[in-house]
Amino acid sequence: MDFEDTKEEAAFRAEANKWLSANAKLRGAKSSKDDLEEMENGSASGMTASKAWQKKKAEAGYARITWPKGSGGMGGTPMQSIIFGQEEGKYDVAIGAPFAIGLGMCIPTLMAYGDDEAKKRYVWPAVQGDEIWCQLFSEPAGGSDVAGLRTKAEKDGDEWVINGQKIWTTGAQFSDYGILLTRTDANVPKHKGLTMFYIDMHDPAVEVRPIKQASGGSGFNEVFFTDLRVKDSQRLGEVGQGWQVALTTLMHERLAVGGGQGGGLDVKELMGLARTLELEDGPAIKNASVREKIADWYVRSAGLKYTTYRTMTALSQGKQPGPEASIAKIVVASKLQDLTAFAMELEGEAGALKGEDAPAHGAFQMGWMSAPGLRIAGGTDEILRNIIAERVLGLPQDIRVDKDVPFNKMPSGR
Amino acid sequence: MNFDFSDDQKMLRDQARKFLAEKCTTKTVRKVFEGAHGYDKDLWKQVAEMGWHGTAIPEEFGGLGLGYLELCVVAEELGRALAPIPFSSTIYLFAEAVLAAGTDEQKKKYLPRIASGDFIGTFARVEGPGAVTPKSIRATFKGGKLSGKKIAVVDGMDADAAIVLARGSDEAGERGLCLAIVDLKGAGVSRRAEDSIDPSRKHAQITFTDTGAEALGKTGEGWGTTSSVLDRAAIMTAFEQVGGADVCLAAAKDYAMQRYAFGRLIGSYQAIKHKLADIYVNNELARSNAYYGAWALSTGARELPLAAAAARVSATQAFDFASKENTQTHGGIGFTWEVDCHLFYKRSRELGLSLGPQRTWKDKLVTQLETSNAA
Numbered sequence: 001m002d003f004e005d006t007k008e009e010a011a012f013r014a015e016a017n018k019w020l021s022a023n024a025k026l027r028g029a030k031s032s033k034d035d036l037e038e039m040e041n042g043s044a045s046g047m048t049a050s051k052a053w054q055k056k057k058a059e060a061g062y063a064r065i066t067w068p069k070g071s072g073g074m075g076g077t078p079m080q081s082i083i084f085g086q087e088e089g090k091y092d093v094a095i096g097a098p099f100a101i102g103l104g105m106c107i108p109t110l111m112a113y114g115d116d117e118a119k120k121r122y123v124w125p126a127v128q129g130d131e132i133w134c135q136l137f138s139e140p141a142g143g144s145d146v147a148g149l150r151t152k153a154e155k156d157g158d159e160w161v162i163n164g165q166k167i168w169t170t171g172a173q174f175s176d177y178g179i180l181l182t183r184t185d186a187n188v189p190k191h192k193g194l195t196m197f198y199i200d201m202h203d204p205a206v207e208v209r210p211i212k213q214a215s216g217g218s219g220f221n222e223v224f225f226t227d228l229r230v231k232d233s234q235r236l237g238e239v240g241q242g243w244q245v246a247l248t249t250l251m252h253e254r255l256a257v258g259g260g261q262g263g264g265l266d267v268k269e270l271m272g273l274a275r276t277l278e279l280e281d282g283p284a285i286k287n288a289s290v291r292e293k294i295a296d297w298y299v300r301s302a303g304l305k306y307t308t309y310r311t312m313t314a315l316s317q318g319k320q321p322g323p324e325a326s327i328a329k330i331v332v333a334s335k336l337q338d339l340t341a342f343a344m345e346l347e348g349e350a351g352a353l354k355g356e357d358a359p360a361h362g363a364f365q366m367g368w369m370s371a372p373g374l375r376i377a378g379g380t381d382e383i384l385r386n387i388i389a390e391r392v393l394g395l396p397q398d399i400r401v402d403k404d405v406p407f408n409k410m411p412s413g414r
Numbered sequence: 415m416n417f418d419f420s421d422d423q424k425m426l427r428d429q430a431r432k433f434l435a436e437k438c439t440t441k442t443v444r445k446v447f448e449g450a451h452g453y454d455k456d457l458w459k460q461v462a463e464m465g466w467h468g469t470a471i472p473e474e475f476g477g478l479g480l481g482y483l484e485l486c487v488v489a490e491e492l493g494r495a496l497a498p499i500p501f502s503s504t505i506y507l508f509a510e511a512v513l514a515a516g517t518d519e520q521k522k523k524y525l526p527r528i529a530s531g532d533f534i535g536t537f538a539r540v541e542g543p544g545a546v547t548p549k550s551i552r553a554t555f556k557g558g559k560l561s562g563k564k565i566a567v568v569d570g571m572d573a574d575a576a577i578v579l580a581r582g583s584d585e586a587g588e589r590g591l592c593l594a595i596v597d598l599k600g601a602g603v604s605r606r607a608e609d610s611i612d613p614s615r616k617h618a619q620i621t622f623t624d625t626g627a628e629a630l631g632k633t634g635e636g637w638g639t640t641s642s643v644l645d646r647a648a649i650m651t652a653f654e655q656v657g658g659a660d661v662c663l664a665a666a667k668d669y670a671m672q673r674y675a676f677g678r679l680i681g682s683y684q685a686i687k688h689k690l691a692d693i694y695v696n697n698e699l700a701r702s703n704a705y706y707g708a709w710a711l712s713t714g715a716r717e718l719p720l721a722a723a724a725a726r727v728s729a730t731q732a733f734d735f736a737s738k739e740n741t742q743t744h745g746g747i748g749f750t751w752e753v754d755c756h757l758f759y760k761r762s763r764e765l766g767l768s769l770g771p772q773r774t775w776k777d778k779l780v781t782q783l784e785t786s787n788a789a
Contacts, residue, residue: 001483001709002416009415079415271783285784288777295776298783299728303699306706309417316415324698331695382684388694389687393667396682 003309005083006316012080016062016087023056027092047174049094054129063127064103071111071119072127078315098171102126102133106179109249110198113236118198122177134175134201136166136223137246141412143168144383146181147190147243148402148410151225153182153197160184160197160235162205162228168377172208172221175201179249180225181242186408193407194242197234205229215369265336265367267298270343273360277346284346297339304331323392329374330384337371340364417705423487430491433464438495440754443614446498447757452572452607452616458499462531467505471513476526482711486653486704493654494661496761498614500534500569502654506647508535511577515593515631515639524575524595536573538564538620539640545774548587548637553622555580555594560602560627563619568768570618571607573598578622579640582633591636596627612764614757645722648769649707652729655765656701659729662736662758663693666743673745686743693736700725700732720786723779730772733762 005013057063058072065081067073088095107126111119125131142149151164162182172178178201185193199206205228210218237245271294274284284290304327311321343364344351350358354365375381389395402410419427438457446454461467469485471477485505492501509528512520527533539546541553541564553562560578567576575597582592598605602625610617631639667690670681680686707725710718741748741755748755766772 001418001705001712003709004416006416267783271780285780288773291780292773292776294783295723295727295779296731298779299703299724299731300699302706302724303703303728306417306702307698309415310702310705312415313417317418324702327695327698330691331699382688385688385691386684388691389681393663393687393690393694395667395670395687395690396679398682398684398687399678 009079009083009316012076013083013087016084019060019062020087020091023060024053024091024093026090046094047098050098051129053093053095054099054127058124058128063129067127071123077318079312082312082315098132098174099126099129101135101170102131102175102177105135105249106133106177106198109179109196109236109245112248113196113245114198115233118233122198131176132171132174134169134172134178135249136169136172136178136180136199137249138168139165140167144380146246147194148412149181149183149194151180151182152186153184153195153230155184155232156229158232159229160232162197162199162225162230164225166223166225167211167220169208169221169223170219172201172223173210177201178223179236181246183407184239184242187406188240189404190402190407190410191243192240194246195239196236196242196245197230198236199228199230199234203228213373215366215373217370265340265363266301267294267339269360269363270294270297270339273343273346273364276359279346290346293339293342297335300331300335304328323388326384326388326392329378330381330388333371333374333381336367336374340368340371344368417709419483419487423483426484427487427491430464430466430488431494433460434491434495434497438497440496440757443496443498443757446616447612447614452569453499454497457497459531461497461499461501467501467531468529470505471509471525471529475521476529478529482650483708486650486708486711489650489653490657493657493765496614496658496757500536500572502647502651503536503569503573504528504534506650507537507643508573508575508577510646511537511593511630511639511643512595514643515635520595520628520630533575534569534573536567536569536576537579537640537643538567538570538576539579540564540566546770548591551579551581551591553578553580555582555592555627555629558626558628560594560596560622560625563621565617565619566608566610566768567618567620568615570598570620571605571616576620577630578627579636582629582636585634588637589634591640592633593630593636593639594627595630596622596625600626602626610764612760614761615764615768642719644769645719646711648722648726648775649704649711651765651769652700652704652707652725655729655733655762656697656704658758658761658765659693659697659700659733659736662733662740662762663690663697665755665758666690666693666736666740669744680743689739689743693732693739696728696732696735700728703728717786720779720782723775723782726769726775727772727779730762730766730775733758734766737762 054063061074062084064073065076065084066078069075103126107123110122122131126133137146139149139151151162151166153160153162178199180197180199182195182197183193184195205226207224209222211220211222212218213220271285274290277284279287281287307324307327311325314321347359355362358365390397437460442454442457465478466488468477469480469488470482471479473479505528509525512524524533528535541550544550553560553564560580562580564578570576575595578594578596580592580594581590583590598620602623603620605618605620608617608619670686670690671679673680703725707721709715710721737758741759744753744755747753
């Protein structure tokens with residue numbers, strides 16, 4: 001057992017650092033507030049800088065390390081990709097959050113199901129950061145139950161006409177293209193009547209409206225389609241096979257979203273706060289109930305960190321990571337919610353303030369307001385527990401009352 | 415990054431699992447749990463023949479000198495099997511204390527006998543309910559004579575000798591504390607079996623009256639040595655706890671895949687699925703924390719006290735949760751004597767207390783964080 005690089009990994013790390021130091025400056029400390037603001041507003045700011053950095057990486061093959069040479073990558077290993085990410089994090093660069101969805105989910109789907117012409121046209125501009133992609137799956141009537149979506153696509157000659165609405169679309173406001181899951185047949189059970197397309201987000205028939213979140217930020221959007229016409233050649237996979245295509249995308253989502261972040265608010269920040277506050281019986285950091293909470297959250301954070309090391313070990317040895325990688329978001333999201341609420345408890349009445357009026361520049365308040373979103377986005381806590389129970393532990397699926405019912409005969413509430 | 419056990423260590427694990435599946439079923443556990451004997455003598459002997467006792471004892475003292483990663487592997491399997499033998503008292507505590515503070519002569523005297531399975535040792539700290547603090551220790555060891563009373567001494571009825579935390583001088587607090595090794599079969603020792611929540615690990619009350627004993631280390635070092643021995647034992651015990659927690663998850667899952675209610679397998683209800691998913695999450699966190707502890711133990715890393723406290727807290731929480739929710743998943747049948755759920759429920763609480771309660775370890779953890787700035 002050790003935490004060292006293998007010889008090959010050390011060589012790659014040195015090489016990556018050589019390239020990074022030639023192309024960027026080491027960065028100073030980033031505050032947890034910056035991280036949170038990024039989470040809040042979907043990193044729309046700094047787009048020019050992000051695109052420029054992405055282009056540099058793409059030219060050197062670092063933009064998609066694991067992809068084959070010739071399609072934007074360098075044919076590297078997942079471990080090399082992790083190592084590059086670790087090193088890149090030390091530099092003052094605009095790390096490509098706006099590209100994560102496109103490159104992590106949309107383009108892999110296009111590569112799996114698109115024709116050669118589409119691959120030739122779209123892959124490289126996306127890798128370079130010239131074009132940004134979003135994923136148009138969730139709908140007001142289909143969140144956890146994505147296959148319950150209602151956006152309708154109807155064939156008209158060589159084209160499809162699309163009407164409907166998507167919601168919770170991250171980055172739609174600055175996206176050039178999107179992959180869109182639609183219903184093409186309502187007379188069959190819900191999973192069987194879906195078809196996937198890719199679309200031009202600049203088409204006038206597409207309208208993007210930012211959603212104002214409960215936390216006040218706007219990282220997500222609603223997207224409306226009114227008689228949007230797309231060519232049949234923009235279809236990904238067969239008609240009616242959209243669910244299988246979406247599963248490919250979602251499989252990549254798991255890898256792309258990964259751990260999920262707690263906005264940099266963890267035990268260290270809580271201890272920092274506890275050191276500055278006085279409670280009824282003296283310094284908060286000396287209070288037994290505070291110490292107990294710190295320990296509880298520390299073992300979850302540390303457990304997660306070392307779970308990541310186990311996953312990385314599997315990757316480093318060229319093995320498939322075990323299912324333990326699937327626990328991250330469940331742990332992180334609820335910990336953020338509980339830890340920030342507890343920090344506000346320590347702050348007392350002043351905990352009800354926010355922003356610069358609040359202690360610690362309002363970092364804990366901001367985390368607490370974002371936490372409900374983190375527990376929902378990218379798979380709710382409940383869906384993630386179902387996934388662990390079914391795919392890791394092998395428990396049976398819940399009874400699906402809608403499984404064999406034609407979509408248009410299904411009951412629907414609000 | 416190589417944060418996993420080696421292929422050889424995994425082979426040892428498979429071998430240990432197979433051996434214990436055959437030699438230590440819950441029937442074996444129940445014989446001790448329901449009987450008068452303090453441990454399973456056959457199992458103890460066979461485990462010694464496998465060489466497990468000497469896993470981390472250096473070769474010069476009769477052990478295999480393999481190391482602590484291997485000992486952690488063995489510990490997990492013993493924990494899975496609820497092995498009713500005085501392994502932790504003898505190996506994690508007694509042998510570790512002798513290795514940490516013993517003279518060469520003491521090591522030669524005890525370690526080979528421990529490695530061969532001919533000796534049972536234990537560690538006696540506690541004198542009453544509440545926290546064990548330097549102030550709480552009233553037993554005295556002066557002029558080679560030990561006096562005082564210790565309670566809740568695990569395997570205390572069967573141990574040949576005990577290491578006893580006592581007051582060696584009149585200096586206050588830690589500075590007056592020392593350790594003594596005392597032959598429990600000699601004169602001036604009276605012991606009585608105490609009832610405990612988990613009779614597969616028997617407890618004893620031991621009274622010393624001017625009992626002849628020898629010093630282990632110097633006066634003033636007793637508390638520090640105890641603390642570092644407990645850190646090491648906590649990591650190995652964490653592996654036992656993780657092993658037990660995984661068995662609880664498997665048992666809950668098996669039952670959920672057999673039992674029907676309202677016309678469906680109960681495993682298809684989210685109330686059960688989410689419960690089991692939560693057990694899985696806790697178990698994986700505990701396993702990862704235990705691995706980090708194993709790494710610290712095997713390398714003697716500076717981070718060992720923090721790693722030990724984290725492994726301890728995480729594993730205690732995981733085993734507690736897994737064992738109580740396994741019982742809950744079983745419903746009424748889980749609350750019967752006949753079904754094994756309660757063996758794990760009781761073992762989880764016993765292990766969670768025997769090296770000190772969570773409260774103590776959490777405070778230790780935060781103290782480490784305060785000094786190391788590691789959080």
